[in-house]
Amino acid sequence: MKQLCTIVMMAFSLTMNAQQKSDFHDWAPTPPMGWNSWDCYGPTVTEAEVKANADYMAKHLKQYGWEYVVVDIRWYISNDKAHGYNETNAEYNIDEYGRFIPAVNRFPSSADGKGFKPLADYLHKKGLKFGIHIMRGIPVVAVKRGLPIKGTKVTAKDIYSEKDQCKWLRDMYTIVPDKEGAQEYYNSLFEMYASWGLDFVKVDDLSAPIYHSGEIEMIRKAINRTGRKILLSTSPGETPIDHGAHIQQHANMWRTVDDFWDAWEPLNAHFEVFERWNKWRTNGAWPDGDMLPLGRIGIRAERGNPRMTKFTRDEQYTLMTLWSIFRSPLMFGGNLPDNDAFTLSLLTNKHVLDVLKYSRNNKPLLNDTEKAIWTADAPAKGTHYIAVFNKTANNAKITVDLNQIGNSQSCTVTDLWTGKVLGKFSGTFSPDINAHGTGLYKITL
Structure with a gap:
């Protein structure tokens, strides 16, 4: 009898684990499609600019499957700058539990502790979904201040390590997975994000150049724990391909390249990259060729001055065709209200988008x-x-x-x-x- 109970419990456990995996993969049955602020606004996007892009998406793109609106990096800094990051005298906005919150001067609706909920509500009323970018780890400022981890007796000082700190942006320290309070910190983050109504999170410095499997697993647990369908996108790339099975089991999308901009050479390189990653694509888990640097980009971005994409029209067709036949997520990088008729036509061809959404056995x-x-x-x-x-x-x-x-x-x-x-x-x-x-x-x- 005892042996039978053990077998039943093992079967139940395997079923629950399979169901958990199936559930979060089911949140993205087709490659996610949306807009991300990085290519046009870098770390300086404002609430008004996000809403303008959302309004355009709701009017012109939503009917074709475009739905995610993603606020990219450093929305918690009051005084960041274009063409790089302000790491000299950055004004951080952080709560009492060491969690970054939106800069009110850039996102006025977040005042009085509301966070991103008013902005998410604005998008949800339009039938759209809301996403943010975050950095892996715990804020350096939270460690320096010894801020407590919500629901625990430990502080940020007890769960961090300076090892493997991001080399290109030093806002965060690594979280040590086996430390008491480590999982609880990620839990507290995603509890807050879920209360805002978050639908998508892009986590940077997570999958390359170092693949942080421990933090990936903590993030996955924290998202599942909320009960909210928050898609997980890991960045940057190339994600080490020998971790293909692990990332497929934990994320909805992951980067296959480093930041992609509007030049033929990196576009041409995607043919080999996509061939390499082709076997790791499955429903709900999508290798990500990065954002589409199309339309008007570079307004206050990391690279280049304000411009319409430098890709020729033929190169733009190539980009959209390759991403669609490979079934990569589509995250548009340009400022949508500045779209010309040609750019809009690239995003609204139903027959091409059907290839992205419904094709099978792509190779x-x-x-x-x-x-x-x-x-x-x-x-x-x-x-x-x-x-x-x-x-x-x-x-x-x-x-x-x-x-x-x-x-x-x-x-x-x-x-x-x-x-x-x-x-x-x-x-x-x-x-x-x-x-x-x-x-x-x-x-x-």
């Missing part, structure tokens, strides 16, 4: 120095997608062997970017592709 067929071809299955039986990329600086004809995707008979090819039916083809299909350009096609029998 590269070819990737060399001059060209790449990806394929995927569409939901409808006998229907496939093909993405063709020209990596060279000259226009080129690229031949696709239709037999490689199981089309041994005549099939109809439709250009998904234009919606034009190109005709029937047998054996091969050889589109003309512009320099650094792409073609995305639906193949039907």
Whole structure:
């Protein structure tokens, strides 16, 4: 009888663990789509600017699946600066339990201890979701002041280590996972975030250059404990690929590259990166090619002056096609109210976004120095997608062997970017592709 009880308890435990994993993966059944303030505002975005982008998203993009509005780095600093960080005389805003809170001069609705709840409520009323960026660890200022960890008898001084402190921003110390109060600190953070109505958290200095598995697991536990569906995105990249199984089990998305900006070389590098990470994608766990530096960026950002993206139009099609056929999250980096008609068209092509959301068995067929071809299955039986990329600086004809995707008979090819039916083809299909350009096609029998 005792042995039977033990077996039953073990089975129950395994079922609960599987259910827990299934639950948080179910929060992101398709790659998350949204806007992030980093590419245009760096660490200086204001509440008014966040609301302006949210208003645009609700009006123009929400119907296509865009829903997350993410306030990026250092929203807790009153006097940060563009093109870098103010680490000389930064004015931190922090509560009595060592938790950063919004800077009221930048986020007026957070006054009187309201935190980000009023801003989250504003977004939720529009049918959108709210996200923030945080840094891994515990604030240095909390350690220096010896602030208590909520619900414990220990202080910030008892759970920190200076080892592996972030090298590019020294706001935080490492939290030592086995210290009394360590898990409780992360619990207190996400209790507060859940009370604000948070839906998405991007945690930086977490997955590269050092993979902090202990803190990743503490964050996962803290989120699960709240009972709120808060997506977890880890940053920066490249996440070490030998930790692919671990990150897939703990996060909804994780970075595959370092910060990505508007130049052909880093875009071209994504072909190899995405091929490398392709096997680790699963429903609810998405390798992340980083934000889309499209539209008007650099307003008060880390790199460059205010500008429309430096990508050519063909390169912008390539970016959106590659991210969609790989099924990377889409986080737009430009200031949405400044979008021109072309930029808006990139974000609202339903047929292209269907590839992102619903395609299956995505994989590269070819990737060399001059060209790449990806394929995927569409939901409808006998229907496939093909993405063709020209990596060279000259226009080129690229031949696709239709037999490689199981089309041994005549099939109809439709250009998904234009919606034009190109005709029937047998054996091969050889589109003309512009320099650094792409073609995305639906193949039907």
